Amino acid sequence: MQPCQVRSTGSSAADPRYTFHSIEPLPHLPNPSSARDLLTKLANDPAIRHVMNKHQFSVGVLTELAPHEQPHLLGLNVNAGQAIKLRLRTDRYDGFRTYKEVRRVLCHELTHNVWGDHDNNFKELNSTLNKEVAEFERAQAAGTHYLGSAGFDAPQSALEAEAQAYVLGGSRVLGGASTSSATDSPEERRRKVLEATMNRLRKEEQELEDRCGTSAPEQ
Structure with missing residues (x-):
């Protein structure tokens, strides 16, 4: 599956450098189209785009974490913004976590673009x-x-x-x-x-x- 390019829905004043440059749901997990929709909603969230532009955050890939592969993790930032991985799904794969929960994890991982340790x-x-x-x-x-x-x-x-x-x-x-x-x-x-x-x-x-x-x- 080819990565989906994020379409900008922000204001014309937003700098196109400060965005998620692609999104990649995991094709081997159930219902990847719904995962893609959730990732796209996060990437185009006006409030998220606002803070990314304000703080000059750039993320190469926004993708998801598989619960069975890393069950203890809710989020991961790879190499200060090369990729951000988020837990989208419930443990039983019978649905998705709430949008605001996932978005708060996203804010946490965006902070790791600047600071590595939780200091x-x-x-x-x-x-x-x-x-x-x-x-x-x-x-x-x-x-x-x-x-x-x-x-x-x-x-x-x-x-x-x-x-x-x-x-x-x-x-x-x-x-x-x-x-x-x-x-x-x-x-x-x-x-x-x-x-x-x-x-x-x-x-x-x-x-x-x-x-x-x-x-x-x-x-």
Whole structure:
């Protein structure tokens, strides 16, 4: 099967160098056409294209990981962007993982274009990419380029800014019971939602680090 060239759907201002230059589903896995559709959606995602252009990311091949071949991995970046491999499928091959889960792994692997180890430099940039994706979608939905804090204090870190962007963008599915009380003020409820979102993002990112096959090259 020949690799599929990615067709640009971004703005005319986007630099064609900063993109996924081809996509390659694995033809030996079930339903490769659906895998190709998911990879194409990721490659043409306006928010992903926005951060790739902003940070000058170029990826040679966007492809998938076979669960049975590398069951412990969710993502892998080969040679700082030569290829990015993503786990698209469920363990039983009876479907695909949710789009937002896979896209978050993609942001993680894009960060490895710059930083190999999961150090503080990596964490800061990765958090920034996720924040920018969330802010881009929020601005696009609102039809505006202004991204206010809506009652939150100025963020002290990229992670806090990312969490604010998720909360303000409506991504409030936190898991578990709410910690808010009926006596809480609106400001206290907002802060508890923000704290819960930050905790969830930290847990998600730790899982991604544990299940990422990318590391800095040997010196």
